[in-house]
Amino acid sequence: MSKNLNRFFISLLFVIILILCGCEGLQPLGPCLCKCSEKKLIAGYSVLNKQIDYSVIGCGSKKSILVIGGIHGNEPKSTVLAEKIKVYLSTNSFLTIKRTVVIIPAANPDGLAAGTRYNANGVDINRNFPAANRVNNKKNGYAGLTEPESVIIKELIEKHKIDMIISIHEPYGCIDWDGPAEELAHKMAGHCKLPVKKLGAMPGSLGSYAGVTLGIPVITYELPEAVGQMNDDTIWHLYAEPIIAAIENGY
Numbered sequence: 001m002s003k004n005l006n007r008f009f010i011s012l013l014f015v016i017i018l019i020l021c022g023c024e025g026l027q028p029l030g031p032c033l034c035k036c037s038e039k040k041l042i043a044g045y046s047v048l049n050k051q052i053d054y055s056v057i058g059c060g061s062k063k064s065i066l067v068i069g070g071i072h073g074n075e076p077k078s079t080v081l082a083e084k085i086k087v088y089l090s091t092n093s094f095l096t097i098k099r100t101v102v103i104i105p106a107a108n109p110d111g112l113a114a115g116t117r118y119n120a121n122g123v124d125i126n127r128n129f130p131a132a133n134r135v136n137n138k139k140n141g142y143a144g145l146t147e148p149e150s151v152i153i154k155e156l157i158e159k160h161k162i163d164m165i166i167s168i169h170e171p172y173g174c175i176d177w178d179g180p181a182e183e184l185a186h187k188m189a190g191h192c193k194l195p196v197k198k199l200g201a202m203p204g205s206l207g208s209y210a211g212v213t214l215g216i217p218v219i220t221y222e223l224p225e226a227v228g229q230m231n232d233d234t235i236w237h238l239y240a241e242p243i244i245a246a247i248e249n250g251y
C-alpha cells in the first residue's frame, strides 16, 4: 500500500472517531453517539432518604422531554412502563437524535415501597406544586414544594429546559392534557386505544403548574385499571407506542 493511501485511511479513521466521539463542531455530519448515550444520575432523595434516580438520554438540540413514572406510589405499573421506555430509548439511540429525554421511573419511591398514593409525609406529590390553583392542606402540603420529591421534579424541569412532559399514571385509561398539549394528546391517541379525555385541572398538580402556569405541554398518560392484571411485556406492547411516537416525532 502506498504512503498516500495509508495517510488517507488514517485520516478517514480520525474523522470517523471525531464524528462518533468528540464531534461538537461536526454535529451536522452525524449523530454524536458518545453524547447520546444514557447518563444515569441521582436526582435527590425522598423523605425516607431513598435515592431517586433519573436518566438523561439523547443529544437534545431540538426538544427536551421529561417522562415521569410513579409520582403516585400506588400506581406501580407506571414505573414499569417508564423503566421499559428508558431501556428502549437507551438501546435505540437513533430515536433521540436532536432531543433529550429525561426519565424518572420512580418519582415517589417511599409511596411505591408502601403501596400508597402519598409520600412518607402523607402528601400527594401531584398536588404539591406551586400552581395558581393550589389548595393548601395536609394532603396537598401546606405550601407548594414542601416535599423533596416535588422539588426534584421542578428542578429537573428548569435544569433541562423541559418543553414537553409525559407523566404516567393509573387507572383512568385515558390521555389527559394541560397547557398547550391538546394536539399532542390527540396525536398520541392515534397510536393506541386510549381516548383523549380532560379530567380537569387538579389543584397544585404537575399539569396545573407546568402546563398552565409555565405553559409547557403536559400529558397525563393514564393507564387503564386492567394493567394491574397484565404482565410487563403486555403493558409495553399496548401502551408504549404513543409515548415513543411523541418522543421520536417531537410532536
Ligand SMILES: [Zn+2]
Residues within 6 Å of the ligand: 072, 075, 169, 170, 171
Ligand atoms: Zn396518579
